[in-house]
Amino acid sequence: MASMLHKEFIVLRTFILVYLAAAVLFITQVMEVNGPPAFMSLLAFIFTISTTAHEDKNNSHILLNSLPVSRKEIVTAKYVFHIVFGIVLVGIALIIRAAFGEWSSETALWQTAISVTVIVWFVSVFFPMYFWLGPRFVQIGMIVFFIMMFAVVPTVYNLGVKHNFWGIPDVVESFSDTLLFAILTAVTVIFLTVSWLISVWLYERKQF
Numbered sequence: 001m002a003s004m005l006h007k008e009f010i011v012l013r014t015f016i017l018v019y020l021a022a023a024v025l026f027i028t029q030v031m032e033v034n035g036p037p038a039f040m041s042l043l044a045f046i047f048t049i050s051t052t053a054h055e056d057k058n059n060s061h062i063l064l065n066s067l068p069v070s071r072k073e074i075v076t077a078k079y080v081f082h083i084v085f086g087i088v089l090v091g092i093a094l095i096i097r098a099a100f101g102e103w104s105s106e107t108a109l110w111q112t113a114i115s116v117t118v119i120v121w122f123v124s125v126f127f128p129m130y131f132w133l134g135p136r137f138v139q140i141g142m143i144v145f146f147i148m149m150f151a152v153v154p155t156v157y158n159l160g161v162k163h164n165f166w167g168i169p170d171v172v173e174s175f176s177d178t179l180l181f182a183i184l185t186a187v188t189v190i191f192l193t194v195s196w197l198i199s200v201w202l203y204e205r206k207q208f
Contacts, residue, residue: 004069004077011060012051016085019047023089027096040093041118044086048126049138056135061206071204075131079123079196086119113181117188124195131202 009016023043055061064074090112130137 004073005081007064008077008081012054015047015051015054019043019085019089020092023092024096027093040089041086041115041122044082044089044119045122047085047089048082048123052126052130053135053138056138072200075127075196075200075203078127079192079199082123083120086123087116090115090119113184117184120188120192124192128195128198128202131199131206 023040026043027040065071093115094112
């Protein structure tokens with residue numbers, strides 16, 4: 001699988017450099033230094049969608065399936081690559097905040113946990129849907145994604161603030177940090193595993 005990850009890096013190195021530069025610019029110029037690193041999750045989402053569209057345009061799947069690697073390795077490499085790159089983006093935000101902003105280890109821990117969890121859940125939903133529906137999911141998904149981010153999410157957030165998020169913060173605060181972190185990790189790992197199994201099953205049955 002190391003060769004597949006290396007291939008992903010080589011093919012997408014231009015995208016990687018552009019998104020890394022955008023992350024640094026966004027944190028240092030567009031947002032205040034104390035802006036939430038969790039917002040880097042949005043950049044990770046766009047990276048996954050745009051690079052997948054780029055691969056479809058170049059028919060990369062045909063080349064990949066001509067190589068001496070299993071389809072399971074191909075799927076696994078995509079999961080690992082996109083999750084790791086998302087974590088790198090979050091790490092950049094955390095480093096910049098630590099260097100120039102006020103900081104606390106507890107805040108760093110929870111912002112990192114939330115950011116990574118959001119990225120993992122996005123990847124876990126995106127790839128099974130993509131392997132099932134194909135390029136049309138990326139095309140339609142991009143439109144739906146931006147509508148959700150800039151129309152639906154702000155509306156839901158404002159409603160949540162108005163209604164104190166329907167008591168969810170009180171329920172969360174009733175758990176200890178350790179228990180809450182353990183539950184979050186367990187649920188995320190289970191969801192990721194199920195997603196990976198579904199993606200492998202779907203990809204192994206595709207015809208190229």
